[in-house]
Amino acid sequence: MMRNIARLRGRLAGLGVTLRPHLKTPKSIEVARRVMDCPAGPATVSTLREAEQFAAGGVRDILYGVGVVPSKLERVTALRRQGVELSLVVDNLDAARAVAAHARRTNDPIPTLIEIDSDGHRAGVRLDDTANLLAIGRALHAGGAELRGVMTHAGESYACRSVEEIEVVAEREGAAAVGCAAVLRDAGLPVPVVSVGSTPTAHFARDLTGVTEVRAGVFVFFDLVMAGLDVCTVDDIALSVLATVIGHQPDKGWILVDAGWMAMSRDRGTASQRIDQGYGVVCSVDGVPYPDLLMVQANQEQGIIAVRPGSTASLPQLPIGSLVRILPNHACPTAAQHDHYELIRTGSREITAQWPRFRGW
Template sequence: MSATSSLSALPTPSLLLDERKMLANIARLRDRPALAGVALRPHLKTAKSVEVARRVLAGGNGPATVSTLREAEVFFAAGIRDILYAVGIAPQKLPRVAALRAAGCDLTVLLDSIEQADAVVAASAAAGAPIPALIEIDCDGHRGGLPADDPQIIEIGRRLHTGALLHGVLTHAGESYGVLGAAAHAAFAERERHAAVSAATRLREHGLPCPIVSVGSTPTAFAATDLDGVTEVRAGVYMFFDLVMAGIEACRVEDIALSVLTTVIGHQRDRGWILVDAGWMALSRDRGTAAQTVDQGYGVVSDIDGNVLPDLIVTAANQEHGVIALRAGSTAGLPAMPVGTRLRILPNHACATAGQHGAYEVIPAEPGAPLVHWPRFGGW
């Protein structure tokens, strides 16, 4: 039985992954000429899957980025050794970091304060081995990090260099998710590069090492044209993409590799509603496209073969019910969809939707091959 025909046998809701699209997305970034000579450190927070990691990582074993220590532990157990934990370190987590490093994992932490640096120094002394850390640089006011010219960067660097291991600097242009088009994303890519390289230069001018200069987000990774002074680029959601990325023109809707399989369970014909068994527990509550030019509700509706149905979106979501209707202003007719019809919903935010599920039902890249089941995990 082929993969597409066996979709009708799956329970719903189920999380579908189109391997052919995923591999094309991975290759698109990997093969960018602008990244030649720069390491690619994919972020595995979206995937949370060993099988996906084996396909996205160079040689299947790293380097990699994670957002939880649970991810670091699972991926290290699968043979991935070079891991960056790219969330500001909490002191209480440092014993787990030290345990991973003692087991042979080359795990690096992230920080942006003297308090965190002192905690890393203390943990290094307790472990009898230095813990490497990157200093987070704020390039766009998005979230954490220090401005590239902040005097604290030098003091943090000195403390790490003396009592732990100063590995370098990192920045993330999270605000690139809020602008439209390649030119705007390229401008953010340059902000990333300039901030990280400037901070690295200041550290070196003060006699401190800075071997790693790490930048990245999915929009900027695809738009960067100048990576002079950068040693590595990070990106994560690009392997799957989603409607938010399509809405800012980082990809096309047809590039989205992830969808939720659902079944029509009823109608409210006088309201123009089609009811399905995928609510926010399957789709997530993420409404990331609400602030974009085109609001995609809780997801775009496709038929069972993945063909987008004109102007059909999930307009409302209860816990286990989704409401499909025509988007506001549409002149299209509501299609006839009998109870039992199978549909696929493209997600607003791949990370959030995938996080609602325990596994991927994979449509293999090989034509005619049967579905494959890839487990995914959660936790912190």
């Protein structure tokens, strides 16, 4: 984990931008303190529950990176009255007007960023939708809120097939955000923040001129999807689920473990990649992958381990009670199944700490 954090922080420092880590993956104040610039932040969250929990842990500079709706604005105000510099995101005129009206009522110029659609992946305003972009910017700036800037997320980077494709997506991501910032500035509107980010593009962006900060989250732990994108290696994956062998089905070539989809999640993010990793790669208790050994099926509380279809590898001898580590397809939903992390050092089996994590919205 610490190596992964150092890798991205060093890379972004070389490009002259700030890292605003997305804390939705770890949901742990102990992890947050190791990835942020300082105990106060900066940070990104995806739920107000995260914002509240991290604020209770001393984080003060937080971007709520999901489009806000009016029903959540009272919780926003409660946090800001505690001294938390919580900023919001909108991508439509109705939401911008609601934030501005709430800012006027509470006499609090809530800092708000406009979300930009840089790749058609999900939400946001397109660069060619100038009228809408300016209308949202003016509604915030003149309506009582603070137009803090623009932000975008290159979610389509997860569908790339090569590093070269990720580099293209990263270029498009930055160009869309910087271009929208220019449109707003040309209209006399303030844009102090230009925020971009996804774990793949953060690692392969070549030029971030005009960008002020990068957001990324899963890089802290990495996972099999990131390994499938060549963003990391399997050896970089810092998160695993410890499971116990509970049975065998020799005629089927199966080993049964006490970790099913409730432990691993149902995420099958590698199914569309070059190499399908089932529900996870199976390793020894020391974290060394067994040749072509996967969790091929997952029931609620039981997982089925077998050799990858088509492989000539042999099923390892794992008696009842043996421990294995399973690397996840997607670190975020796998971590979300658990209440804490157990910390071990490289090359050791000793648990040196237990870090709580939280859930909910």
